[in-house]
Amino acid sequence: MHAWPASEVPALPGQGRDLRIHDTATGGLVTLQPGPVARIYVCGITPYDATHMGHAATYNAFDLVQRVWLDTKRQVHYVQNVTDVDDPLLERAERDGVDWVALAEKETALFREDMTALRMLPPREYIGAVEAIPGIVPLVERLRDLGAAYELEGDVYFSVESDPHFGSVSHLDAAAMRLLSAERGGDPDRPGKKNPVDPMLWMAAREGEPSWDGASLGPGRPGWHIECVAIALDHLGMGFDVQGGGSDLAFPHHEMGASHAQVLTGEFPMAKAYVHAGMVALHGEKMSKSKGNLVFVSQVRRDGVDPAAIRLALLAHHYRADWEWTDQVLQDAVDRLTHWRAAVSRPDGPSADALVEEIRDALSHDLDAPAALAAVDRWAERQESEGGTDTGAPGLVTRAVDALLGVAL
Template sequence: MHAWPASEVPALPGKGRDLQIHDSATQGTITLVPGPVARIYVCGITPYDATHIGHAATYNAFDLVQRLWLDTKRQVHYVQNVTDVDDPLLERALRDGHDWTELAEREIALFREDMTALRMLPPQDYIGAVEAIPDIVPLVERLRDAGAAYELDGDTYFSVESDPHFGGVSHLDADAMRRLSAERGGDPDRPGKKNPLDPMLWQSARPGEPDWDGASLGRGRPGWHIECVAIALDHLGVGFDIQGGGSDLAFPHHEMGASHAQVLTGEFPMAKAYVHAGMVALHGEKMSKSKGNLVFVSALRRAGVDPAAIRLALLAHHYRADWEWTDDVLAEAVARLERWRAAVSRPDGLPADALVEEVREALANDLDAPAALAAVDRWVDAQNASDGDDESAPGLVSRTVDALLGVAL
C-alpha cells in the first residue's frame, strides 16, 4: 500500500533539540535520544468514514515529532498501518450496501488527499492489515505454541496473564479495563475465556465475512492488536522510540499490543515511549463516528478553508489536551494565517534567529505548539509595529514555520 507524497521540508540553520515527551507508561516526561534513525509507529485509520478533525489532530502531533527529529539531522523511520478489515468497516459496508473493499479503498484515498493538503509527512511504510496477514499468522502460532494463547470455539485468544508487565501502559484498574474493553471492541463477557480481558488474536471464519488462510489456525481474520504488533516488529523491531496514537488507544490497543510484543520477543518495553494525543469534541461530546458529531477535513476544504488554517487551528491546542472544535477556533486560525502571511510578505524585517530557537525550544518541550505559535505571533506583532532592515528575516520565518510547524506561508 502506498502513502501520500511528501512536501519538502526546508533546512534551517543550526540544529534542533532532543525531544522531551510525556510517556504514558512512566506517567512522566522523558528525554528521547534516538540513534541516527529515529523510529516511530503511529496507529492509522479504520477506513469506513472520512478524516475528521480528531484524526487530523492526532496525526498533526506525530508530524511535529517527525519534523523535530529531522531538525536534529536524524533520519526518521515512520510506520503507519491501516486497519482495512475489521468489524466497524464490515458493518458500515453492510449498512450502506457497499462492497467492503471498495469502501476501504475510497476512504483511504480521501485520507491520503487530506494528509497531503495538511502537509503531513507520510510514513515510509504504510501497511494494511490485509497485506500483513502472512506476517500475523506465524506470530499467533508462536504465542499459542508458547502457551500464551488458547483456542475457544475455533477462535484464538491471547492470555494477558502471560505478560508480567500487562497494565503498565495504561495503569488502569481491572474494572476500568473491563469497561473500556467492552466499549472498544473487546468481548469481556464471552463465556469460556480464561480472563475477561483476554483479546482475540485470530477470529475463525464467520458466514458472510471475509476470511484468509490461517495455516494451523484455520481460516479467519486477525484481531485488532496483533495487526499493529506484526507490522511494527517487521518494520521497526522491538524497542523503537515512540508508539503513538489517540488517548483512546492507550487501552486496550496499546496495552494489548505491548503485551503481545513483549511475550513474543522476551524484551521490554516494546517502545521507549507511549505517546497519546487528546480528544477533540464537538457540541460538548468527543467527535465519534458512532455518534456522527464530526467535522470532516475534506468538507472544510470543499468549503474553501485553507488547509494551512486548519493546521493552525490544530496547533493552537497542546497535543495532549482535550479540546472543542468551534467556529471561533477556525476563525482565529484564519486570522492568524492572514497576519503571518502579511508579515512575511514584506521585503525585509526584524532579525529572526532568536525566533528559530524559540520555536525549537517550545516543540522540544513536549511538543508545545501553542508556545511556538505565540513566539511567531510576537515576531509578527513586532514586525508590523516597526521597520526592520534584515532582508533575510521574512524568508527565515517562512522556512521555520514550514519546517517545524508544517504551515506554508
C-alpha cells in the same frame, strides 16, 4: 499499499533540541535520544469514514515529532497501518450496501488527500492489515506454542496473564480495563475466557464475512492488536522510540500490543515511549463515528478553507489536551494565517534568529505548539509595528514555520 507524497522540509541554520515528551507508561516527561534513525509507529485509520478533526489532531502531533527529529539532523523511520478489515468497516459497508473493499479503498484515498493537503509527512511504510496477514499468522501460532494463547470455539485469544508486564502502559485496575474493553471492541462478557479482557488474536471465519487462510489456525481474520504488532516488529523491531496514537488507544490497543510483542520476543519494553494525543470534541462530546458528530477535513477544504488554516487550528491546542472544535477556533486560525502571511510578505523585518530558537525550545518541551505559535505572533506584531532592516528575516520565518510547524506561508 502506498502512502502520500512528501512535502519538502526546508533546512534551517543551527540544530534542533532533543525531544522531551510525555510518556503514558511512566506518567511523566522522558527525553528521547534516538540513534541516527529515529523509529516511530503511529496507529492508522479504520477506513470507513475519513478524516475527521480528531484524526487530524492526532496525526498532526506525530508529524511534529518527526519534524523535531529531522531538525536534529536525524533520519526518521515512520510506520503507519491501515485497519482495512474490521467489524466497523464491515458493518458500515453492509449498512450502505457497498463492497467493503471498495469502501476501504475510497476512504483510504480520501485520507491520503487530506494528509497531503495538511502537509503531514508520510510514513516510510504504509501497511494494510490485509497485506500483513501472511506475517500475522505465524505470530499467533507462536503465541499459541508458547502457551500464551488459547482456543475458544475456534477463535484464538491471547492470555494477558502470560505477560508479567501487562498493565505497564495504562496502569488501569481490572474494573477500568473491563469497562474500556467493552467500550472499545473487546468482549469481556464472553463465557469461557480465562480473563475477561483477553483480546482476540484470530477470529475464525464467520458466514458472510471475509476470511483468509490461517494455516494451523484455520480460516479467519486477525484481531486488531496483533495486526499492529506484526507490522511494527517487521519494520521497526523491538524497542523503537515512540508508539503513538490517540489517548483512547492507550487501553486496550497499546496495552495489548505491547504484551503481544513482549511475550513474542522476551524483550521489554516494546516502545521507549507511549505518546497519546487528546480528543477533539464537537458540541460537548468527543468526535466519534458512533455519535455522528464529525467535522471532516475534506468538507472544510471543500468549503474553501486554506489547509494551512486548518493546520493552525490544530496547532493552537496542546497535543495532549482535550479541546472542542468551533467556528471561532477556525476563524482565529484563518486570521492568524492572514497576519503571518502579511508579515512575511514584506522585503525585510526584525531579526528572526531568536524566533527560530524559541520555536525549537517550545516544540522540544513536550511539543508545545501553542507557545511556538505565540512566538511567531510576537514576531509578526513587531514586523507590523516596528518593521526592521534584516532582509533575510521574512524568508527565515517562512522556512522555519514550514520546517517545524508544517505551515506553508
